[in-house]
Amino acid sequence: MCGGTGAAGPAKVLGTEDVDERGRLIVEQIPRLRRYARALTGDADRADDLVQDCLERAWGKFHLWRSGSNLRAWLFTIMHNLHVNSRRRVAIRPAVVSLSDWVEDRGIAPNQEKAAEVKGVTAALHLLPDDQRAVLLLIALEDMSYQDVARILDIPIGTVMSRLSRGRERLRQLLAAGEAGTAGRMSQR
Amino acid sequence: MTNLTPITDNDLHAYVDGQIDAERRALIEAHLATNPEMADTVASYRAQRVALHEAFDSILSEPLPASMVRRPAFRWVDTATRIAAALILIVLGGAGGWLLRGEAVQPAQVAAIAAPPAGDPFPTWARVAHVVYLPEVRRAVEVKADDATLVPWLAKRVGTPISAPDLKASGFQLQGGRLIPGESKPAAQFLYQDDAGRRVTLYVRHGDTGDRKTGFLFDDADGVGVYYWIDGDRGYALAGDLDRDTLRKVAMQAYEHMAY
Numbered sequence: 191m192c193g194g195t196g197a198a199g200p201a202k203v204l205g206t207e208d209v210d211e212r213g214r215l216i217v218e219q220i221p222r223l224r225r226y227a228r229a230l231t232g233d234a235d236r237a238d239d240l241v242q243d244c245l246e247r248a249w250g251k252f253h254l255w256r257s258g259s260n261l262r263a264w265l266f267t268i269m270h271n272l273h274v275n276s277r278r279r280v281a282i283r284p285a286v287v288s289l290s291d292w293v294e295d296r297g298i299a300p301n302q303e304k305a306a307e308v309k310g311v312t313a314a315l316h317l318l319p320d321d322q323r324a325v326l327l328l329i330a331l332e333d334m335s336y337q338d339v340a341r342i343l344d345i346p347i348g349t350v351m352s353r354l355s356r357g358r359e360r361l362r363q364l365l366a367a368g369e370a371g372t373a374g375r376m377s378q379r
Numbered sequence: 380m381t382n383l384t385p386i387t388d389n390d391l392h393a394y395v396d397g398q399i400d401a402e403r404r405a406l407i408e409a410h411l412a413t414n415p416e417m418a419d420t421v422a423s424y425r426a427q428r429v430a431l432h433e434a435f436d437s438i439l440s441e442p443l444p445a446s447m448v449r450r451p452a453f454r455w456v457d458t459a460t461r462i463a464a465a466l467i468l469i470v471l472g473g474a475g476g477w478l479l480r481g482e483a484v485q486p487a488q489v490a491a492i493a494a495p496p497a498g499d500p501f502p503t504w505a506r507v508a509h510v511v512y513l514p515e516v517r518r519a520v521e522v523k524a525d526d527a528t529l530v531p532w533l534a535k536r537v538g539t540p541i542s543a544p545d546l547k548a549s550g551f552q553l554q555g556g557r558l559i560p561g562e563s564k565p566a567a568q569f570l571y572q573d574d575a576g577r578r579v580t581l582y583v584r585h586g587d588t589g590d591r592k593t594g595f596l597f598d599d600a601d602g603v604g605v606y607y608w609i610d611g612d613r614g615y616a617l618a619g620d621l622d623r624d625t626l627r628k629v630a631m632q633a634y635e636h637m638a639y
């Protein structure tokens with residue numbers, strides 16, 4: 191157990207011999223990164239691509255992570271930045287979609303976009319603005335502290351609270367409307 | 380009965396998220412008991428938390444794709460490159476020692492071996508840009524730091540998401556930035572100044588970097604030191620007329636910022 195350099199304190203200092211330890215620490219976080227990415231993007235493939243990119247970047251930059259600081263928040267920060275970047279790229283250069291995919295998509299989407307038709311939290315989540323969805327998920331699903339969320343998203347804590355509030359309120363309306371819609375159709379039968 | 384500290388929207392969220400102290404929690408619970416509308420709101424927020432976990436928690440137990448668990452191969456290439464570089468330095472050092480046997484090895488010669496790739500043009504671009512704009516007092520920057528369009532505009536023109544690192548911990552405040560020519564496309568320069576009026580500039584380039592990964596390198600000429608690093612297709616260089624240690628500290632801060 192001993193053999194440390196004697197630096198007392200809660201922060202464990204990782205040396206180069208601790209590659210396995212670093213690996214273990216990162217791998218431990220992967221399930222949660224995947225859960226968040228899936229909920230955020232609503233698409234399993236895109237989510238895993240995002241996690242993969244995040245991990246590669248984290249490995250490359252691992253020496254910059256100060257051991258003892260919050261590894262999870264660091265990883266989520268990297269992933270958030272990658273997500274923002276990828277959205278920016280998408281916005282600049284819209285993805286080319288084949289006509290048949292487009293027609294297929296349109297066949298399903300218009301109904302889902304009507305709030306009255308929304309069923310389930312997954313569908314409702316994707317009617318929230320991206321910013322509100324990120325804050326809501328980090329807090330309500332990932333149980334992050336408000337301070338960590340402010341740091342991860344690089345926004346003031348007041349903005350975290352207002353996005354949380356708007357996100358929750360909107361989600362509540364969407365879910366209530368969805369239930370009302372379902373109940374309405376059922377009572378018509 | 381009136382309460383001196385009214386319950387706010389934020390209190391309700393903090394209550395639902397368990398991010399509240401015990402005293403405040405008791406106060407809110409007392410309120411909820413007499414305010415059904417507020418209790419409804421809290422119940423619906425709680426239900427959202429439960430619904431989110433029901434929808435997504437199964438992902439936690441999915442087996443991890445092998446590609447995620449494995450440490451990416453390129454890191455080993457990196458490491459191998461670094462070891463090879465170190466070996467070359469040792470061999471060169473040894474050869475130098477042999478050739479110079481009988482004479483003391485001059486520090487300048489050692490420095491030449493450990494210096495960045497000879498004639499790397501990248502730090503020179505940053506140095507020239509630094510020297511050109513440094514003497515300007517009123518027109519040191521094209522767009523001031525308090526202009527919200529500064530970073531988005533530069534990012535758009537440079538062609539990659541960039542940000543201006545916060546160097547306040549070293550006493551340097553962002554003054555603003557400007558668009559400057561790179562080798563084949565636009566580059567960005569951020570200018571920082573401390574209370575003593577000392578200035579450093581950060582040069583950011585996208586492309587034109589030879590797509591390589593360098594460590595943290597130092598280049599010094601004409602009294603202007605440049606710390607620079609290249610990360611794939613992005614290059615960063617911090618230039619300043621400071622002593623080397625101070626400049627390194629400031630540059631490290633920028634480097635760590637860019638790690639995110």
